[in-house]
Amino acid sequence: MLNKTTTRIYTARCTDGIHLSDVAIQEHPSSRATRLVDDATRFLLVSVAKKAEDRVLRGTLSRWTREGVQINGLRYRFLGFTEAQVKAGKLMFFREDHEWTVERLLSDFGDLTAVYLNSGYGKYCARLGLSFSATVGSLDIPAEAALRIPDLKAHDGSLHTDGCGMIRDTFAAQVCRKYGLPSDTTGLCSHFSIRRGGVKGLLVRYPDNKFERLCGTQSPSHLIAYRPSMHKYEGGPTVLEINNHNASPVPARLNIHFTVLLLSLGVPPQAFQRLLQDTLDVIGCIDTDREKALQYIKGELDAGLEDDYNQSLYAMLLAQQDLLEPYVKFRLRQFQKTQYEGLRKKMNLRVMDSCYLFGVVDEDGVLGPDEVYIKLPNRNGVLVRDVIVARNPAYYPGDIRKLRAVDHPVLRHHRDCIVFSRSAAHSVPDTIASGDLDGDTYFVAWEPTLIPPGEIQPLNRAPALSAASHGVTAQQAGLRRPSDMPSAAVNTFVNMKFNRLLGRMVNEWKRQVETTPLLANAEFPRQLVPLIESALDIMKTGEDFAKLEADFRALCASYSVVHLDRFVSPLEVLRRMIPEVEASSPRALECDSALVLRDEDPRLWQEYIAEAKRVMPRYNQELSGAIELDRESSSSDFSSHSRPDPYDRETKHADRLKREYQSRYFGGGTRQEYERQRLRASAWYYFGYSRNKPSFAWLGERYLNEMKACESCACGLSSLYAGVAQTDDSVVKRRPTRGIRGRAQGPTFLACPSWS
Numbered sequence: 001m002l003n004k005t006t007t008r009i010y011t012a013r014c015t016d017g018i019h020l021s022d023v024a025i026q027e028h029p030s031s032r033a034t035r036l037v038d039d040a041t042r043f044l045l046v047s048v049a050k051k052a053e054d055r056v057l058r059g060t061l062s063r064w065t066r067e068g069v070q071i072n073g074l075r076y077r078f079l080g081f082t083e084a085q086v087k088a089g090k091l092m093f094f095r096e097d098h099e100w101t102v103e104r105l106l107s108d109f110g111d112l113t114a115v116y117l118n119s120g121y122g123k124y125c126a127r128l129g130l131s132f133s134a135t136v137g138s139l140d141i142p143a144e145a146a147l148r149i150p151d152l153k154a155h156d157g158s159l160h161t162d163g164c165g166m167i168r169d170t171f172a173a174q175v176c177r178k179y180g181l182p183s184d185t186t187g188l189c190s191h192f193s194i195r196r197g198g199v200k201g202l203l204v205r206y207p208d209n210k211f212e213r214l215c216g217t218q219s220p221s222h223l224i225a226y227r228p229s230m231h232k233y234e235g236g237p238t239v240l241e242i243n244n245h246n247a248s249p250v251p252a253r254l255n256i257h258f259t260v261l262l263l264s265l266g267v268p269p270q271a272f273q274r275l276l277q278d279t280l281d282v283i284g285c286i287d288t289d290r291e292k293a294l295q296y297i298k299g300e301l302d303a304g305l306e307d308d309y310n311q312s313l314y315a316m317l318l319a320q321q322d323l324l325e326p327y328v329k330f331r332l333r334q335f336q337k338t339q340y341e342g343l344r345k346k347m348n349l350r351v352m353d354s355c356y357l358f359g360v361v362d363e364d365g366v367l368g369p370d371e372v373y374i375k376l377p378n379r380n381g382v383l384v385r386d387v388i389v390a391r392n393p394a395y396y397p398g399d400i401r402k403l404r405a406v407d408h409p410v411l412r413h414h415r416d417c418i419v420f421s422r423s424a425a426h427s428v429p430d431t432i433a434s435g436d437l438d439g440d441t442y443f444v445a446w447e448p449t450l451i452p453p454g455e456i457q458p459l460n461r462a463p464a465l466s467a468a469s470h471g472v473t474a475q476q477a478g479l480r481r482p483s484d485m486p487s488a489a490v491n492t493f494v495n496m497k498f499n500r501l502l503g504r505m506v507n508e509w510k511r512q513v514e515t516t517p518l519l520a521n522a523e524f525p526r527q528l529v530p531l532i533e534s535a536l537d538i539m540k541t542g543e544d545f546a547k548l549e550a551d552f553r554a555l556c557a558s559y560s561v562v563h564l565d566r567f568v569s570p571l572e573v574l575r576r577m578i579p580e581v582e583a584s585s586p587r588a589l590e591c592d593s594a595l596v597l598r599d600e601d602p603r604l605w606q607e608y609i610a611e612a613k614r615v616m617p618r619y620n621q622e623l624s625g626a627i628e629l630d631r632e633s634s635s636s637d638f639s640s641h642s643r644p645d646p647y648d649r650e651t652k653h654a655d656r657l658k659r660e661y662q663s664r665y666f667g668g669g670t671r672q673e674y675e676r677q678r679l680r681a682s683a684w685y686y687f688g689y690s691r692n693k694p695s696f697a698w699l700g701e702r703y704l705n706e707m708k709a710c711e712s713c714a715c716g717l718s719s720l721y722a723g724v725a726q727t728d729d730s731v732v733k734r735r736p737t738r739g740i741r742g743r744a745q746g747p748t749f750l751a752c753p754s755w756s
Contacts, residue, residue, distance in 0.1 A: 002179060002245060004134050005030045007040040012071060013629075017052030018060050022629070023071050027651060029134035032195065032241060036108055037100055044069070044076045044093040045085075050498055058494050061091075065486035069093055077102050080489060082129035083122075083539045087499045092132075110198045110236030117480050121488035122496070122539035127232050130195050135241040138175050141196060142238055147222040149215050151229050152361065158427035160420070161361045163438025165226040167192060167203035168211045181245060191358045191417055193244040193439035197236025199226050201438040204360050207413065214363050230438065244439065246416045248378040249355035250302040252443055253348040257394050259571065260513050264397040264520040265452035269570040274449070275349045276574055283339045284579075287332040293317055297335070299350065308655040310335075312701060319705035320712035326586040327694040337581050344578050347571065354445035355379075357418045359429055359437050364410050367421035369428075372403045373411045374418050374444065382407045386451050389418065390443040391433045393536070395509055396529045397520050398458040399433040402451065418442055431458035434533060456521075459529065495545045502535040505552055512559075514569035524559045531555065589689040589697075594711040595704050597682040604676070608683035616688065616696045619661060623695060626653035658699065666700050678703045 006027040013022045025041065034040040046069070048057065068077040076093035079102055085091065094102050106112055109131045116124040152160040167175075175192070176183035183189060190205040203224055212218060215225045224240070254262075259272060286293040297314045313331050321328045342348055357374070367373060374383040383405040390400045411419055420428045420437075429435035432442065480488075509528045516522045531552050534543055598605045630652045651659075666677050681700020688697025698704065 002136060002181065002242060004136055007034045009034070009040050009043040009045060010071065010076075011045045011047070012069075013047050013049070014052065014060070015049040017048070017056040020046065020069060020071060026656065031133060031135060032109070032131040032137070032237065033105070035137055036237075037105065042095040042100065043079075044071065044095070046091050046093065048089040048091070048497065050089065054494050058490060061490040061493060062487075064091075064093075065489055078486070078489075079105070080128055081125055081493060082132050083126045084129060085132075086125060086493055086496045086539070089497045091493065108237070111234040113482055115233050116482070116485060116488070119540075120480070120542040121485065121492045122542050124485075125492065126540050127198070130198070130200055130232065131236075133195070133243055135195060135243045136179065138178060138240040138242050139171075140239050141223055145221055145223040146196070146199075146238075147215055147217060147225045148231075149225045149227055151227045152422050154422075154424060154426050156426050158430050159229055159436075160422040160424075160427050161227055162229045162427065162429065162436035163201040163227075163440075164361050165201055165203050165224060165230055166211055166215060166363075167205050167224045168222070169205055169207045171223040172203075172205045175240070175242070179242070188415060189245045189247075190413070190415055191246040191360065192242055193358075195241040195243060196224075196226075197238060198233035199230050200232055201226065201230035202358060202360065204363075204414075204417075206363075229436075246358055248416060249357060249376065251299065251350055251352045252354040252356050252445070253350050255392070256347045256510060256571065257392070258390055258400070258443065259347050259349070259574075260510075260520050261390070261394060261397050261400050262388075262450060262452060263570050264513075264518075265400060265456065266454065267450055267452050269573065271449040272347075272349065272570070272574060273577065275351065276343070276577055279343065279349060280577065280579070283336055286336055286339075287323065287329065290317055290320075290323060293332065308652070308658065315701070315705055319709040321705065321708050322592060325592050326589045326689075327698060330586050330694070333581070340578050340581060344575050347574060351445055351447050351450065353380075353447040354443065356441040357416065357444050359435065359440055359442050360414065360417050360419050361437060362411065362419050362422050364408075365422055366408050366410055367406070367419065367423065368404075369421055369424040370403050371406045371421055372418050373408055373414060374405045375412065375415045377415055380446075382412070383446060385446055387444055387446045388451060389432055391429075391435045391440060392443070393506075393532075394433040395506075395520070395532055396433070396456075396459045396526065398431070398456040400452075400455075401428070401432055401458070402455050403428075405446070418444055426458075430461065434461060461533075492539075496539060499535075501538075501545070501549055501552070502532065505532045505535055508556065514571055515567075517567060519570075524555075527555055586694070589692055589694060591686055591689050592708070595682055595685055595707050597679055597707070598686070601679060604679055605683050608680045609687050611680070612684045612687040612696075615665075616691065616693060619657075619696055619699075620693060622657055623654060626657045629653040658695075661699050662701075666703060678707075682707070 007030045008025050009028050011022075011024055011026045012020045014020055028034075028045070034043065037043075065078045068075050070076070074095055076095050079092040079094040081091045094100075094105060096102060109128070112124060112127055115127045149165075151162070154160055172189070172192070173183050175181070176189050181189045188205075192203045192205075194201065194203055203226075206214065208220075211225070212220075212222075215222065254272075254275075263269065263272070282292055282296050286296060294314065294317050297310055297317070300310050301314060313335055316328055316331070323329060323332065355376070362373070372387065372389070374387065375381065376383070384407050385405055387403055387405050388400055389403055394400065429437055429440070429442075435442065505528060509525050509532060512522065512525045512528070513519045520526070531548065534541070534548055537543075538545065538548065666681060668674060668677070677700070681703035684700055685697045685704055688694060
C-alpha cells in the first residue's frame with residue numbers, strides 16, 4: 001500500500017459567520033502544496049458552520065478576501081478553496097513573508113489564472129484541488145520525457161480514452177522501488193492514479209516494446225504518455241505525484257442507489273433479502289464468536305473503511321481480550337449497532353463476488369462493443385461470464401451495464417482492473433453514470449443472483465449535457481478579469497457550500513423511488529436524473545446555480561407525491577428485517593486481573609494512580625469538546641455521493657485527541673520507558689474503571705493488549721503483541737500484528753473500589 005504521510009497545518013472554526021475560534025494545529029494529508037513550501041503551518045484551513053447565515057457570511061467573506069484573517073498575531077491571506085473543501089464548508093488562507101506569497105505559490109502550481117479566465121471560478125477550484133489532494137511525490141519527469149498522444153474517439157466523438165495514459169514498464173518499476181510497492185507477479189502495481197503539474201489521470205503499465213508501439217515512439221527517453229483529456233492546465237511541477245495504485249481487490253458493497261437500480265432492472269427482491277440475511281447472521285454473533293468477529297471486521301478494514309474505532313476493536317480481539325470483559329463487550333455491541341444502522345440507512349450489503357476496479361481502455365482494440373476483460377490473480381483469475389458494472393453515484397437504471405467478461409491472451413498483462421472496449425459506438429465508461437478513466441473505480445459484480453435479465457438503454461448524454469457545453473461563450477469569458485476573482489470566490493462559496501442543492505435533489509430521488517412499484521423507472525425520478533447530474537458537475541461546468549435550483553423547484557411542484565395503498569417499498573421490506581439494538585455503556589466495570597500489575601512495583605503503581613487522578617479530568621473535558629466538534633462536522637460528510645480517497649478523509653477530533661494522549665503517555669522509547677508505560681497503562685486501566693471512565697482506562701490499549709496476549713500464549717512475549725524486539729536498553733520496536741487462535745480458560749475479573 002502507498003505510504004502517504006501527513007503534515008501539520010493550522011485549523012480554525014467560524015461558527016457565527018464572523019469570528020474565528022478553536023485555533024489548533026492538526027494533521028492533514030501531505031500534498032503538492034504542503035511539500036512545496038518550507039513550513040506547512042503557513043496554511044490555515046477555516047471551517048464554516050452550517051448555521052452561519054448567508055447574508056452575514058457573504059459580508060465576512062468579502063472582508064476576508066480583501067484583508068485576510070489574523071490568528072496568534074499573524075496575518076493569513078485568503079488563498080481559495082478546492083471543490084472538495086467548498087462541499088465541506090472550508091476555505092484556505094496562507095501566511096506570507098518575503099520569500100513565500102500567495103502569488104508565488106499559485107504560480108508554482110501552474111497557470112490556474114487561465115482556468116478562471118476561460119471557465120470561471122468553479123473550475124478554478126476543481127483544478128486547484130490537484131495541488132491539495134493526498135499524494136506522494138515520486139520521480140521527476142522532464143518535459144521531453146512526457147509524450148503527448150491523441151485520444152481515441154468513438155464514432156460520435158465521445159472519448160474511449162478519457163483520462164487514460166501509459167507508463168513504460170522499466171520506469172514503473174523504478175517508481176515501485178522508490179516506495180516499496182509490489183512489482184513482482186504476485187502483486188504487480190500496474191496502474192497509477194497520478195498528477196504531474198496540470199496533468200491528471202491514470203497511467204497504465206505496458207512492457208517497454210509495447211509502450212513504444214502503442215505510443216508511436218522509438219525513443220527510450222519517453223517515460224510516460226498522456227492524452228489531451230488528461231491535460232487540465234499549463235505549467236506546474238514536473239514531479240510525478242502518486243495518488244493511488246491498483247491492488248488486489250476485496251469484496252465490495254452495494255448501496256441504496258445500486259439496490260434500487262438493480263430492482264428496477266428486474267432483479268428479484270429475494271436476492272437482496274438473502275444477502276441481507278447472510279449479513280445479519282454474521283453480525284448477530286459478533287459479540288459471542290471471536291473468529292467471525294475478526295473476519296467481519298477485517299473485511300471492513302480491507303475495504304478501506306479503516307478508522308481508529310475498527311482498528312482498535314480488531315486489535316483487542318487479536319490480543320484475545322475476553323469477550324466478556326465489560327468494555328470489550330460494550331465495544332462489540334456498539335459495533336453491532338453501527339453495522340445495523342449502516343444497513344438500515346445505506347443498505348451497504350457486502351457482495352462476496354464483487355469488487356471495485358480501476359477502469360482502463362483496450363489499447364489493442366480486441367474487445368467487442370459489449371465485452372470487458374477482468375483478471376483477478378488473487379481471487380478468480382480471468383473472469384469469463386456476465387458481469388454488472390456500475391459507478392458511484394448512479395441514479396438511472398441504464399447506468400448499470402450488463403457486459404460480458406471474456407479472455408484475450410493479448411490483454412493478460414492487465415490485472416486487477418476492468419478493461420473497456422474501444423470499438424463501441426459510444427464511450428462505454430460514459431454510459432456508466434458519466435464515468436471516465438482518469439482514476440474512477442467501477443463496481444463490478446459477478447454474483448449470479450444480481451445479474452438482471454436485461455438492460456435499459458443508457459441515458460443519452462448528448463454533447464449539450466456535457467461539461468464543456470455548460471461553459472460560457474468566448475465573449476463572456478473575455479469579460480472576466482483577475483481582479484474579479486475575490487468576488488467570484490465569495491459568490492461560489494456561498495452558493496455551493498455543503499452541496500446543499502445536490503443533497504436536496506438526492507433526498508428527493510430516494511424518497512420518490514420508494515413511493516411506486518416502478519422504483520427508479522417512474523417518471524419523476526427519471527426527470528430528476530439530469531438535474532442531479534448537473535448539480536454534481538456544477539463546479540466544473542459553471543452552470544447557472546439559480547436557474548438549476550428554480551428548475552428543481554418547478555419539477556417538484558409539477559408532481560404530487562402519491563402513496564399507493566398497500567404498497568411497501570422493497571427497501572422497506574429489507575429495513576424491517578434489521579433488528580433494533582441498544583449498546584448502553586456498562587454500568588459496572590470490573591477489571592480483568594491479567595491487566596492489573598499492581599504487585600510488580602507497588603510504589604510506582606501508586607504514582608501512576610495519582611497521575612491518573614490529575615490527568616483524567618483534563619482528558620474527559622477535552623474529549624467532550626472533541627466529540628461535540630465531530631457531531632457538528634458529521635453532517636457535512638458527502639461520502640454517499642461518491643467514493644472519496646480514504647487518505648483524504650480527515651481524522652475525527654476525538655480520535656486525534658486520543659492519539660495525542662497516547663503519544664504523550666504511551667509513545668514507547670527505551671526498554672526502561674517501555675516498562676514504565678506498561679505499568680502506567682495498567683494503573684490507568686484500574687483507576688479509569690474505578691471512576692467508570694472506560695475511554696480513559698483504555699488509553700494504554702496497546703500495552704493492555706500485549707498483557708492479555710502474553711497471558712493467552714503463556715509465554716514471555718506473545719507472537720501477536722511482542723513488546724520489544726530487543727532485550728537491551730535501546731529503543732523499543734514493535735513487531736507486526738498477526739492473529740492467534742483459541743483461549744483455554746475464562747477470565748478472572750476484579751471489582752474496582754470507589755476512589756474518593
